[in-house]
Amino acid sequence: MPKTFKRGDHVSWNSEAGRVRGHILRVHTGDVDYKGHVHHASADDPQYEIKSDKTDHVAMHKGRALRLLKS
Secondary structure (H helix, E strand, O other), X not given: OOOOOOOOOEEEEEEOOEEEEEEEEEEEOOXXXXXXXXXXXXXXXXXXXXXXXXXXXXXXXXXXXXXXXXX
């Protein structure tokens, strides 16, 4: 079973620039068109929309790419 997170959770993930931290803005449980690409999601395997703590960059990731951080 994939990890599940909720809106507001503080998480981190790997990017090309290294480890990034941010807060979950939205949880998508259906396919979503994001930046010109369809990201597949379901209730059992959602996609998470996350805003970086340091920049205004918003990323989309599955739960398996995220780590929950202590607030």
